[in-house]
Amino acid sequence: MSQELFVVNNVWMMVSIFLVFIMHLGFASLESGLARSKNTVNILFKNSMILPVGLITYTLWGFSMMYPGDAFAGGFFGFSGFGIPLPEGGETSAYNEGYTFWTDFLFQGMFAATAATIVSGAVAERVKLGAFMIFSIVFVGICYPIVGMWKWGGGFLDALETPFYDFAGSTLVHSVGGWGALAGILMVGPRIGKYVGGKVKPIQGHSMPLATIGVFILWLGWFGFNGGSVLSADPGAVSRVLVMTSLAAASGAIGAFFVSYGLFKSSDLSMVLNGILAGLVGITAGADMMGVVDSVVIGLVAGSLVVLGVMFFDKLKIDDPVGALSVHLICGIWGTLAVGLLGDLAGVDQVISQLIGIGIIGAFSFVFAFVLWFVLKITSGIRVSEVEEIEGLDMHEHKMHAYPDINAPAYEVTRLENGYSTAETKKKATVTANN
Template identity: 45%
Template sequence: MELGIKELAAGIDTVWVLLCAALVLFMEAGFAFLEAGFIRAKNSLNIVMKVFTDTTVGMLGFWAVGFGIMYGMDVAGLFGGSGFFLGGSLEHIDLRIPIPAFWIFQAAFAMVVASIISGAVAERMKFSSYIIFTLTCTAFMYPVAGHWIWGAGGWLGELGMLDFAGSAAVHAVGGWAALAAVLVLGPRSGKYNEDGSVNVLPAHNMHLAFLGTFILWFGWFGFNPGSSLSGLDLNIARIALTTNLAAAAGGTAGILFTMRRYGKADPSMAANGALAGLAAITAGTAFVGPGSAVIIGLVAGVLVVLAVEFFDRIKADDPVGAIAVHGVGGTWGVLAVGLFAREGGLFFGGGAHQLLVQALGAASVSLWAFGVTYLVFLLLKATMGVRVSPQEEMEGLDLNEHGITAYTGLAAGSLKRVGDSAAHGAEGVGMPVSNPLTVR
């Protein structure tokens, strides 16, 4: 069989997109390890089950409805109206790769949005209610925001908003949805005292958390360069470079800023600093230079520390820092495009127009995600409930929601008590109790 240039190019691009889709899907392992490591042992299997739900129930929801809403034929710039169950007319999606390859890549993105929220609601949300929300997130909430930015005819895309791989569409949407969820859900028992002070609820395995961080970093090389949708686009090398530099800068900022602020380098903030740098660079990775990527990452690494402190002050209990990493980091990244884009950025002689468009886009999708999530959680709370009982929370969600503990070689009674003494101090974890951010 003889292949022409067009067929060969299409084949290379298809392989590239499928490979990158696999990398993005592998990020779910990163979320699972990161979130399991950051929380207590008695709830660690439950959070892995929630992430697994994102990749199963959530993927089916995106196949049935979400993809059509996101990439179907445009309706008034607000949502797509075709392509449900991957059927109907999809000819308007002008791609060199097959629709199934494009769908797999986009489905992996939808899983990421849901998994951002899973970490924020860890240790107290009912598993059954989480299934309903995941389906809502991947079938409706995220696809509508995605259509506004990436769908053919979406109103933000038509205004010229730049969000290459999803600082707004994925990270800001997931982060601000997570804030709405935790505000309705309420904090974990024992997290805050009556005087507003914060108790440490210790992470049970920071090695797992760092493994998750490394996997997420690795997966981002599919997330950002893969969004080019072409293995023949030589710009993917520069996209990978800016992605990597922003992550390194964010992690560096997390280390140095906590050394300055707390006297010791905080491991959780080092990891979250790198992830915040990645969330921030995702919008502008194809539009900014290496130096700008470092600045974007450094700012994100500082912001994530300050944001975690702020959300604790307002008692928005987020066990893994997802709101700070993705909500704050993603929003900063969207705005940073308006500042640092080599073409149109304020600091590169482009004026304020792009910055204003970016700000409008970030605000719009964030308010959409917050509002939909808040409403869905209120409805769930009024019907089936969103929170486990105090007794179940004390005993652990692994046993009460799934009938098994994560570490079966240890006594169940000991596992139930892991982290329960946090209100009386953080003895045994080697961290100062005075720093409420030391272990998330």
């Protein structure tokens, strides 16, 4: 490989790192916009901590678990030691498709924290901050590297006769996060007032502009998420992936619009936004293997599924404030299965391999997360008190407001200290419960 090509590949991979990095701002904006204003600081804090904690965890042991170089235990587990030791040849040597070891590590590290970010929005507005951070450390530090190794690190799913295929993580990132989110929601329960008298009470987010900004930042970041997963600057492969990614996002929005309009007779912005994300999640497993029609079909189906998924989970009284389960779990499964149904790899054998991967990864991730949430629940507890939930986590967990002019008059922690009883506080707080 020429020095010029090496530099071009490495620069493109670094640009992709920047794009994946900015996705964490997108998640923070989207989640906080779809939550109530009294919990904004809490959501921003979690999203601001997930990336630092995830990156340090990935440095200490996660990367060596995910890419051990020699998986053992039948390809189910591998570990090459603590830290990130340089490969043979030193730090500037060509690595994989012609980029440095450091570039590869940072690109993979940016992916790692995304799984916990997905969980953040699903359990928002009622989960204890400390419990969530402990969950994130263990989930990102152990569960994600193990299942990632099964495919991307040369594990048993990659060694199947017809290898399981997940180009950039519809299952290995998004569904893993979705399973963790489902376990968390089941353990923490719905928000106060969400399901009353057998009916679903919509709890509106406080800032649709912020949510919209978040989605478009995520769409931008996906060019690095999928485009960087080509692992080179190959012009044909990268441009194909970027086109298919955009077509799926666009058709996801259209699919979500028509289904939601047909059901609710309204132009629901939140459904369109989640439809964009649904299309992006759906195409992520096979963006390098799809054609134009395939990508549009994947997006249309994903956009339709996200609307039906929101209704399905509400019917089961599974309270997901941001629609993370519908976007990341359902559409992650659909996108992974679509690799065997559409595109260059379509075939019965590939469908079987995709189902095996979806099933095994889903079972492991859900059980791992459920046990972890259960242990946290019986030890430290995972849900804030009723008063804290009604008044908002911002003041109780962080002692500050995101919007002082709006939230400051609410019944803060200091009012408890100044003589209000719990009953009086709850009664007064109901006036501002939906702020």
